[in-house]
Amino acid sequence: MNSVQMLNQEMKQMNEMQNIKLGIKYGFIGLGMGGGSIAAACADISTSIQNNKYPYTALLINTNINDYSKLQTRNQNIHLVGLDGYEMGAGRDIEMGQDAFVKNKDKVKKALEQYMEDRDFIWIVAGLGGGTGTGSILACLNLLFESGYGDRVGLILTLPSDSEGYNVISNALKRLQKIYQTKDHLGAIIFVDNQKLYQEFIKEEPNKSDDDYLKFSNMFVAHTLHSMNIVTSSFKHRGSEYFDQSELLKMLKTSGVLSISKVSYDENAFDVSNKASYIPRFKEGVENGILSSDYNLKTAKLASVNFIVNQKSANRIYTMEFVSSIKDILEEYVPTADEKPLSEFIKDEPTNKIDTFILFAGLDMPKRALDLIDQKDKIEKERESIKNTHNPFEEKFASLTFEDDKPKKEQKTALFDLEGTEEDNESQKSKSFNPFNQ
Ligand SMILES: Nc1nc2c(ncn2[C@@H]2O[C@H](COP(=O)(O)OP(=O)(O)OP(=O)(O)O)[C@@H](O)[C@H]2O)c(=O)[nH]1
Ligand SMILES: [Mg+2]
Missing domain, CATH: 3.30.1330.190 (60s Ribosomal Protein L30; Chain: A;)
Structure with a gap:
């Protein structure tokens, strides 16, 4: 059985498991497309718990909420928050992503108050490397600290693959640097290493698409967090030590x-x-x-x-x-x-x-x-x-000339001045010119 089949089987078994109890009430705040997709997968976990089929809650925050149309979630406790004025997306620009969040802070705050108040722990989830999610992280942390959630917030962050290019990698590093410098004030950080998971996935499923990978990785994160969360409260235990x-x-x-x-x-x-x-x-x-x-x-x-x-x-x-x-x-x-x-x-x-x-x-x-x-x-x-290697184009284009750049041959209306008028006019002009007359 490969890991995709195993994940599906385990998720099904866990979904059907009777008498399970939940450890911690998680709230997920998904930022941007990747963050929102992972948060949605986490909050869409279902259980056999009576009156608590969907025990988790999520806010999915994005510039372009149409991005989320392909997420097919069933949990009513998943709420979309669009960042008004930035509907076109942030196009991998982290400054724009940050502005979008800051300008919509009150809207997000209202959603927080409405849906997250009863949560024991909040995960901010973002795919590092884009504009919206990566750009929103710091402002979102600020908002959570301001709103009194500072002692119960953690981060779930994806790390990009090498192949995603310079802008994605440097966006990710810019935020990672800030997060590293303040990590002692934050709760746990969980990294989802896209490079590692993608390589493992492609080895087992060479014919699947990138979208299949993303879906798999998001469900894998969701299942891992949920499994950890029910272990602590659903099973009997023995021995002196108990987590x-x-x-x-x-x-x-x-x-x-x-x-x-x-x-x-x-x-x-x-x-x-x-x-x-x-x-x-x-x-x-x-x-x-x-x-x-x-x-x-x-x-x-x-x-x-x-x-x-x-x-x-x-x-x-x-x-x-x-x-x-x-x-x-x-x-x-x-x-x-x-x-x-x-x-x-x-x-x-x-x-x-x-x-x-x-x-x-x-x-x-x-x-x-x-x-x-x-x-x-x-x-x-x-x-x-x-940049430093000899560039033949620069030199060649700089010295590029064309035959018709040479001065054009004057088009005469008559080849010879038979009446001598031209010469007369010239001598007339020089005769009348008197520099002392000015
Ligand atoms: N594991 C996983 N990673 C994702 C997913 N979607 C995106 N990513 C990663 O997250 C990074 C950021 O991408 P997005 O989340 O789409 O970017 P965004 O925050 O929406 O930003 P903009 O579209 O630029 O405004 C990507 O470079 C990927 O590495 C996903 O569904 N699962
Ligand atoms: Mg996006």
Whole structure:
């Protein structure tokens, strides 16, 4: 089964799961096309919870709200906010994107008051690199801080691919720089690395389109956030350490980057007495976040490992030997983290999988951010060298002449002045000229 099929299957199962409880009430503020699409996918998650089929809320904010016409959402708690006066879009101009948001601040504020008041945590979502979304981030953060949401706001940001070109990459970096400098005042930042996810997607689905990729990546983000959110409150647990929703909220409020890893084992292949059956995969999971990866895990402030197994496997797997071997690995990767609980969850639903969610909070940026700076520098260098190479066009066009540029032959009406009038007139003129007469 490839990852698209797996995602669809998991989303369906989760949608049908009975007795689930939600951990945190999320609100999503999607900025621009990419941000709005991801926020819409997140808020369109449905559950079997009575009277709360669609537990999330979203505001989708864009210059051109017609962009959103291809999103087919069902949740009534998804609201569109158009940035008036900028209906044509911001055309990858971040200054214009920022102006559009600032000029419509009151309108957004009203929507916030109307729809987001009861939310425990708000995610600002934007695709880094465009005009509207990227340009609106700072003004949107300001508005949330002004409106009292400052202690419960996080960011979900996509990082562009190398192939998206100089303007997209430099727009992304301009905002990333500002966000990096103020990150200690913000909650968690989740990066969705389009380069990484696209490469993984294309390997498995070479015949699909770019739009298929975007749809997949957005559902993947939505499903990941939702799965994390129900783990903490829907399953029974055993053991002394327990990651509940307040711990999750604490992680989301921890400044720095949040990395999410997931490892799924086939229950039959998991032999607790044979470490080789689970440790190498676990380490691989720790090192590779699913939405973005390549972090210096030593910078993590908090870590959390959550195993979810069925009742039958629980007795077999949750042994002291298993717990200590996982804890040893955590010591190796995050020796200085303030907290690193290992939670043992038990799922009532029949499953032949063992799922593990691993979270690291308070991280520094992923290596991909540095790669983007390198890519920007590389393009600038190449541009400079192109500018300095001999340009044959400049020289050739500068010296380009044409035969008919030469003075034209005077067209005479008569070849000879037979009556001598011309000469007479000339001598007349010079005779009458007297410089002292002036
Ligand atoms: N994962 C994902 N990334 C997206 C999606 N749409 C856009 N992106 C990324 O987000 C970046 C910004 O694109 P948009 O969100 O369309 O730009 P915008 O904010 O609407 O800005 P303007 O159209 O320039 O005003 C792109 O360069 C992509 O890398 C999406 O649906 N999913
Ligand atoms: Mg747009």
